[in-house]
Amino acid sequence: MKHLLFFSSAFIAFLLIEGCASSKQFSAAEVEHSIITMNDWGGTPAVDSLARKHTITHITLHHQGEPFPKGKDPVQYLRNLQKWSRNEKKWIDIPYHYIIDLNGTIYEGRKIDYAGDTNTEYDPTGHALIEVVGNFEEVEPSQEQLDAVVRMMTYLSVKYSVPVDSIRAHKDYSSKTVCPGKNLYRYIENGYFKNHVQINIKPNL
Ligand SMILES: [Zn+2]
Numbered sequence: 001m002k003h004l005l006f007f008s009s010a011f012i013a014f015l016l017i018e019g020c021a022s023s024k025q026f027s028a029a030e031v032e033h034s035i036i037t038m039n040d041w042g043g044t045p046a047v048d049s050l051a052r053k054h055t056i057t058h059i060t061l062h063h064q065g066e067p068f069p070k071g072k073d074p075v076q077y078l079r080n081l082q083k084w085s086r087n088e089k090k091w092i093d094i095p096y097h098y099i100i101d102l103n104g105t106i107y108e109g110r111k112i113d114y115a116g117d118t119n120t121e122y123d124p125t126g127h128a129l130i131e132v133v134g135n136f137e138e139v140e141p142s143q144e145q146l147d148a149v150v151r152m153m154t155y156l157s158v159k160y161s162v163p164v165d166s167i168r169a170h171k172d173y174s175s176k177t178v179c180p181g182k183n184l185y186r187y188i189e190n191g192y193f194k195n196h197v198q199i200n201i202k203p204n205l
Helices: 002-022 028-034 074-087 143-160 182-189 192-204
Strands: 058-063 098-100 106-108 127-132 167-169
Touching: 028 143, 058 143, 058 182, 074 098, 098 143, 106 143, 127 143, 143 192, 167 182, 167 192, 182 192
Parallel strands: 058 127, 058 167, 098 127
Antiparallel strands: 098 106
């Protein structure tokens, strides 16, 4: 019994230390203020009358699916993505609501009130879509990117009352894709994102 007590208190102490070391506490409001808005990066808003309005019930992770070399300008990438989305795909805007660059900076994409778009067979209505730049079939996400995903998921979970169990990845809804790539999907699969969001939600409630 003594041993059991020792082990369980050691385990709890470990969890506390681990929790503090790996996640700086932040508020949902701080995350919101840190987002580079579309206006800030020089994008143009979608036409409201063409948008499908929706209520957020899920948080869904994506990757770019193409290499994003160091030194590539994320703002230029966003401008090109917006142009391509409208001109080639005939979508109202960038398909994702938030985009995370190599340094973990978060940019606003499509307005969160508008349902996203996809090249695959799932219906993204109700999903808050987060895209991380890079191809995670080939490279590992940086710690800055992982931290930014946790911050963004926490913010969305708090703001829209999305249960932690509704945090998933594109490939959980579509058999036609490996998105967000095996090296990023690992953190969905092993509970890393859910656990870190859970830890960070508490001070925000
Ligand atoms: Zn995807």
